[in-house]
Amino acid sequence: MNRLIGEMPRIGIRPVIDGRLQGVRESLEVQTMNMAKAAAKLISENLRFPNGEKVECIIADSTIGGVAEAAMCADKFSRAGVGVSLTVTPCWCYGTEVMDTDPLIPKAVWGFNGTERPGAVYLAAALAGYAQKGLPAFGIYGRDVQDADDTSIPDDVKGKILQFAKAGLAVAQMRNKSYLSIGGMSMGIAGSYVDQEFFLDYLGMRTEVVDMSELVRRAERGIYDHVEFEKALAWVKKNCKEGEDPNVPEKRLNPERKVWEWEMVVKMTLIARDLMIGNSHLADLGFGEESHGHNAIAGGFQGQRQWTDHLPNGDFMEAILNSSFDWNGTREAFVVATENDSLNGVAMLFGHLLSNTAQIFSDVRTYWSPDSVERVTGKRLTGKAANGIIHLINSGSTTLDATAKQQKDGQPAMKPFWEITEDEAQACLDATDWPAANLGYFRGGGYSSHFKTEGEMPVTMSRVNLIKGIGPVLQIAEGWTIDLPKDIHTVLDVRTDPTWPTTWFAPRLTGKGPFADVYSVMANWGANHGAISYGHIGADLISLAAMLRIPVCMHNVPDEKVFRPAVWNAFGMDKEGSDYRACETYGPVYGKTR
Numbered sequence: 001m002n003r004l005i006g007e008m009p010r011i012g013i014r015p016v017i018d019g020r021l022q023g024v025r026e027s028l029e030v031q032t033m034n035m036a037k038a039a040a041k042l043i044s045e046n047l048r049f050p051n052g053e054k055v056e057c058i059i060a061d062s063t064i065g066g067v068a069e070a071a072m073c074a075d076k077f078s079r080a081g082v083g084v085s086l087t088v089t090p091c092w093c094y095g096t097e098v099m100d101t102d103p104l105i106p107k108a109v110w111g112f113n114g115t116e117r118p119g120a121v122y123l124a125a126a127l128a129g130y131a132q133k134g135l136p137a138f139g140i141y142g143r144d145v146q147d148a149d150d151t152s153i154p155d156d157v158k159g160k161i162l163q164f165a166k167a168g169l170a171v172a173q174m175r176n177k178s179y180l181s182i183g184g185m186s187m188g189i190a191g192s193y194v195d196q197e198f199f200l201d202y203l204g205m206r207t208e209v210v211d212m213s214e215l216v217r218r219a220e221r222g223i224y225d226h227v228e229f230e231k232a233l234a235w236v237k238k239n240c241k242e243g244e245d246p247n248v249p250e251k252r253l254n255p256e257r258k259v260w261e262w263e264m265v266v267k268m269t270l271i272a273r274d275l276m277i278g279n280s281h282l283a284d285l286g287f288g289e290e291s292h293g294h295n296a297i298a299g300g301f302q303g304q305r306q307w308t309d310h311l312p313n314g315d316f317m318e319a320i321l322n323s324s325f326d327w328n329g330t331r332e333a334f335v336v337a338t339e340n341d342s343l344n345g346v347a348m349l350f351g352h353l354l355s356n357t358a359q360i361f362s363d364v365r366t367y368w369s370p371d372s373v374e375r376v377t378g379k380r381l382t383g384k385a386a387n388g389i390i391h392l393i394n395s396g397s398t399t400l401d402a403t404a405k406q407q408k409d410g411q412p413a414m415k416p417f418w419e420i421t422e423d424e425a426q427a428c429l430d431a432t433d434w435p436a437a438n439l440g441y442f443r444g445g446g447y448s449s450h451f452k453t454e455g456e457m458p459v460t461m462s463r464v465n466l467i468k469g470i471g472p473v474l475q476i477a478e479g480w481t482i483d484l485p486k487d488i489h490t491v492l493d494v495r496t497d498p499t500w501p502t503t504w505f506a507p508r509l510t511g512k513g514p515f516a517d518v519y520s521v522m523a524n525w526g527a528n529h530g531a532i533s534y535g536h537i538g539a540d541l542i543s544l545a546a547m548l549r550i551p552v553c554m555h556n557v558p559d560e561k562v563f564r565p566a567v568w569n570a571f572g573m574d575k576e577g578s579d580y581r582a583c584e585t586y587g588p589v590y591g592k593t594r
Contacts, residue, residue, distance in 0.1 A: 005295045008056075008173070010058050014064055014070075014098075015064065016093045025063075033063060038152075042153055050333075066094060069098070091119055107135065107137045108137060109127065114148050116148040138543075141157075166540050177297035178295050182210050182212055186304045189340075194300075199342075202472060224274065225281045244435050252436070261445050269316065269317040274293060300336060300341060301317065304339060304442075309443045313445070314397070319396055321334040324399070350541060354544065361532075370388055388519065392505050393496055400428045402501065404483075406427075452484075453504065460538050462477070471588075473550065476554065480505070481504060526554075538555055549589060551576075552579055559575070
């Protein structure tokens with residue numbers, strides 16, 4: 001189900017061809033159109049949106065041999081809601097006459113590597129034209145020569161087409177959606193200063209701002225679905241077991257207050273969801289304005305301190321919304337940033353759109369060296385943790401998917417919601433308890449999720465930061481979650497807050513720069529928060545960042561997986577420096593339109 005306003009973007013396939021009739025064009029029609037059909041089949045069979053819908057491809061009505069047919073294709077794509085453009089050809093074409101000139105649509109060109117016709121020559125000519133006109137395009141060219149009648153797509157070409165398509169679709173999905181800021185800045189955290197110009201210029205998103213008092217208004221005036229509330233509360237009582245109360249006995253809240261807090265945090269969850277995407281049932285209750293929502297693809301809740309000093313914290317609300325299931329069963333996870341850290345929310349959104357999975361929001365809290373671990377536990381770290389670990393922990397907003405109780409190919413995983421079984425969702429709930437909030441942190445009470453990520457999973461940690469004089473930059477660290485033995489975990493965990501969810505993280509080291517060792521990763525991380533996505537999606541993040549003109553300041557992705565627009569090569573031989581120079585030259589995509 002598409003819960004946001006607007007149809008899902010489509011990928012447009014542009015089969016371009018040598019326009020010379022009376023022998024040349026006719027001989028290429030079938031081969032060229034077959035390339036387009038093969039690319040469309042590859043994409044539609046392998047890619048889905050986070051809401052579960054399959055990605056749809058639109059192919060031009062005919063091959064494109066000149067400007068008239070290019071215009072016909074552009075018109076069709078405009079009417080069909082195409083948000084990403086892939087041009088394919090096995091032959092020479094009239095470069096600038098057949099090119100896609102829409103500056104807002106990510107674009108790539110696949111030139112067939114065959115000796116009979118110069119598809120590679122056209123590819124080079126087309127990329128030169130795109131570069132000269134200031135329209136960055138990705139170039140796709142197979143490593144091995146194929147025969148003219150070979151209709152297969154080589155694996156290296158498949159990889160680049162899908163990497164480009166995933167990143168391009170992420171760009172298209174964000175356009176014209178909203179980030180919903182519930183509240184403002186939390187405790188001086190720079191990321192929760194929501195920079196509306198950044199969202200509009202770089203992501204094409206609007207920023208909607210709602211005061212936190214709106215949650216109180218709706219809760220007290222009954223502006224929520226009362227039938228669903230009763231269903232949700234019954235589900236919570238059955239599945240969300242209360243953990244230990246960390247407060248000293250004389251300061252613990254009385255049972256009546258705790259009952260009210262459970263009811264309040266469930267109402268907060270319903271209301272925050274309705275604020276993001278709307279709820280038609282509210283119109284039936286006479287609240288037509290509130291029923292519409294803010295068309296928010298992501299959001300954040302300030303919480304601390306103006307809210308949490310008086311009312312239950314947002315931990316339950318955020319944890320459940322960020323998970324792939326609730327009282328209605330499995331469904332697409334929401335993206336909700338703790339403490340309204342919108343920049344970490346953006347990184348979560350990137351990961352969600354690229355992986356289709358729920359995202360972990362964490363403090364990048366502590367680096368534990370092997371010597372420090374041995375000193376306090378008497379045990380030595382082994383395996384992927386041997387060089388040290390980073391403690392990822394936050395006050396309870398982390399997705400319950402991070403319990404690692406889902407399985408993929410027999411291994412712990414975090415899966416798209418449509419692959420999650422009822423038993424797996426239940427296992428995530430069973431692995432989680434909900435201790436009462438530490439009243440030193442949260443004077444208004446509430447409940448924080450508590451679990452340990454139990455299982456080794458490939459993950460990617462990322463973060464967007466805004467740098468004065470540069471603009472946004474992206475950090476990426478691929479690695480693995482670490483399932484520490486209980487005796488080590490317990491000793492380390494209680495030194496922070498044993499009522500919060502913990503994920504132990506070991507980044508993949510390269511032996512140089514910020515990835516020389518685990519300490520360097522921690523020391524080079526640019527903020528107090530990180531967004532963690534299942535899978536090694538660093539290469540996809542790099543492609544997405546290039547499309548958005550956001551330079552990558554730190555990553556450990558192998559060079560052979562880095563895929564950026566071809567024109568980036570013209571900005572120097574140092575890849576990360578050329579990324580900065582290219583992003584500065586082209587500037588934010590949407591900033592040029594205003």
